[in-house]
Amino acid sequence: MKKITILLFALVCVKGFSQSKTTGVINLTSNMTANFTLNNTTSKVTLVLTGPSDRWFALGLDVVQFFNMSSGDVVVYTTSLNDRNYVGTVAPAIDASQDWTTMSNNVNTTTGIRTLTLERALTNSDTNDFQLPYASTNSINVAWARSSFASTSLANHGGANRGFATGTFTTLGTEDFSLNATSIFPNPSSGEFSIKTKTNLSKVNVYSQTGALVKTIEVADDSNEVELKVSGLQSGVYFLELQNDSEKSWKKVIIN
Template sequence: MKKITILLLTLVCFSGFSQSKSTGIINLTSNMTASFTLNNSTSKVTLILTGPSDRWFALGLGVASGFGMTSGDVLVYTTSLSDRNYVGTFAPATDASQDWTTVSDNVVLGVRTLTLERSLTNSDSNDFQLPYASTNSINLAWAKSGSVSTTLANHGGSNRGFATDTFTLTNNEFTLESASVFPNPSNGHFTLKTNVELTNINLYSQTGAFVKEIKFNSDSNEIEIALDGLSSGVYLLELKNDSEKSWKQIIIN
C-alpha cells in the first residue's frame, strides 16, 4: 500500500508540472532555427525563431514538402514580423488579423532571435491551429533571401527547405527560460539561478556587440557573477546548454 501511495503521489506531482511540451531547437539552415513550446496552463504557444539579421526570412507552419505554396500559415520577417498566408507562388498575403506578439527581438553577431507568442487556437482561418491535447508534431517550411535584402522576393531553390519535429513533455521549472537574475538592476554583482545544466554564459551589449565570456562553476545552480569595470546600461546574457538557448536582460547602474 505504501508503494502504491508513493507512486500515485509521484504521478500527481509529474502531471502537475507537465503543463507544457516542446520541440526543442529545430535546426533549419545556417542562422535559422525554430523552437516551439505549447503551454497548457496559459493556452499560449511560444516560438523562438532565429534568422539572418541582414535579410528577410520566413517560416511556414503545418506545411510539408510538396505543398506547392498554395495554402498555409507563414510568418515573414522583413524589417518586422508579419503574420501571412501562402497564395501560390506570389508573395504571401498579409493576414487581416496579426495574432503573434513579439516578446523580444535581439540581434547578436548577425543572427536575429525573435521570441514570439500566440494563443494555441483562435478563430483566424489562416492560422495553423495548435490544440494542446492533439498536437504531437509539426511540419515546417522555411525560406530566406539568397542575398542581402529586406524586400520580399523569390528566395531561389537553394534557400528553402522542410522539417518535421515532435513535441515532448517538459517541466517549465527545468528549462533555461526559467532562469532568474537578481538583483536586477545591480551594480554588476548579481546571482544567476537556474535548475538545469548550464554550459556557457556570454555577455553582449544592448546593440549585440560581444563583450565577454563569463566563467563560472557549473556544479552550482546559483552562480555568483561579478562584472566590474562596465559602463552603466542594459546588457544581454546569453545562456546555453546542449539543447537550449535563452536570453536574459540585465541592467547595470
C-alpha cells in the same frame, strides 16, 4: 573556489514548466532554427525563431514537402514580423489578423543572427492560422525560406534557400517553483535583462566567465521581478547568481 562553483552550477539542468511540451531546437539551415513550446496552462505557443539579420526570412507552419502554396500559415520577418498566409507562388499575403506578438527581437552583431521570441494563442478563430491544440499536437511540419541576398524586400528566395523539417514535441517535467525556474529575457541582449522568478528573489550577483564579481543587486521587498542593467561590459558570457533566504541558482546570460 568561486570559479569552480560557477562551472558546476552552469551545468545543472533546469526543470521544465508545468503542462508544457517542446520541439527543442529544429535546425533548418546554417543560420536558421525554430523552437516551439506549447503551454497548456497559459494556452500559449512560444516560437523562438532565428535567421539572418540582413535579409527577410520566413517559416511556414504545418507545411509538408512539395506543397503547392495554395494555402497555409506563415510568419515572415522583413523589417518587422508579419503574420501571413500562402496564396500561391507570389509573396504571401498579410493576414488581416496579426496574432503573433514579438516578445523580443535581438541581433548578434558578431554572428549576424537575429533571434525572435514570438507568442500566440494555441488556438483561435482565425481560419488562416494553423491551430495548435495542446492535447493533440504531437509534431509539426515546417517550411523555411530566406532571401538569397541581403534584402528585406520579399522576392524569389532562390532554390537553395528553402527547405522542410519536422519537429516532434516532448513533454517537459513538473512545474518547478524554485529559483531554477527563473526566466531571463531577452537573452542574448545588449546588457538589459528582465528576470522573473516563481519565488522570492533577494539578491543577484553578476560574474564574468573568470569568476570576477561584476555587479550586485539587492532586490527590494524580495520581489519576483527584477530589471537588470549592466552597461559598459564586453560582449560575452556572464553568470547570474540568484539568491533568496533558502536557495541559490545560477543562470547564464550573453551580452552582445
